[in-house]
Amino acid sequence: MPEPFTLVTAIAAPLEMSNVDTDQILPARFLRRPRDERYPTYGFHDLRFTPEGAPREEFVLNRPPYDRAGILVAQRNFGVGSSREAAVYALLAMGLRCVIAESFGDIFFSNALKNGLVPVRLPEAACAALRMAVTETPGAEITVDLEAQRVDGPGALAYGFTIPAFSRDCLLRGLDEIGLTMTLLPEIAAFEAARG
Template sequence: MKAFTRETSTVVAIAGVNCDTDQIIPGRFLKADRAQGYGQFLFHDIRRDAQGEPDPAFPLNRPGADAATILLVEDNFGCGSSREGAVYALADHGIRAVIGPSFGDIFYNNALKNGLLPVRLPTVVCEALAKHLAEFPDAQVTVDLETSELMLPGNLGTHPIVIEAFARDCILRGLDEMEMTITYLEQIEAFEAARISSHPWLGR
């Protein structure tokens, strides 16, 4: 996965609590070839009108929105099914971080395992940020994982990014759990050699 250290970007605010994984990527697209990218299916149904055409009112359809790599969402984002495709769709679209008050537990863990940074922020701060972005749509946010700080525009201040240490290390280095394990291959092989030496019957 792509390493994440620091990201500065404009922000797209997606309104609505309990945005589930079927809204993020409808289940019928999960059979598509991942090599072709799932980004094309991101919010597929809710970003289109009744005729299937892009709805200009949907935040990601507005001019310049495609350049944003950070989303601001509302409570319980990514709830519902366990589909990892929801994270793939966001990542393939170019989203590097999602800021919100809370996330579906499985979505949150899937995000960390795929280099998409979910940043929890108190509801009152998220609401203040949404209000600021409505007035200043070109305002930028900086997500700095090296310093574990989230820097907001205006007078909204700097806030801590709190994620589990192992996940943080993986994302900073751009390594998934298997790749991280391989970095310890020398130590693993030395342990196995010593174990066989002291317990030779295990090697039979």
């Protein structure tokens, strides 16, 4: 069951890459692993670590204060490719609660919503302005208010966003869809009966 998400204020990290696919977010060789205490090291693994296992300083999430980021501001097409929901688990395990991007891979977007990682779509210029702001002031915080569907960044940066109503309701209450759908079981049974 996901943690409820109402409002998060956190350090935001800029990710200056487009088309970040889920293979980069979580390389396939970690998919067989359980969600245990090792999970926080898997997210963006090959971008974060050299083949010898040393942290790459050039990767933004390795650098203080961005290593404490709770929000990631990316570019277009974040989370494209493989349907692996574990990519979302890996981001959550790193302490991220929200990704802001111009666009998302469809399945990633849906997986994020179901696990309490809020995917916020903002226009290109808004994403660029937020990335610039948190680059110029490392450690600057962004507030994502799901109830008001509003992002407040450093300075006067403020943007509205929308999340599908059903998912937003589930996120705010920390509910998952299975429980809600179970209340519709009579309709499902009727549908099955009608088709024979």
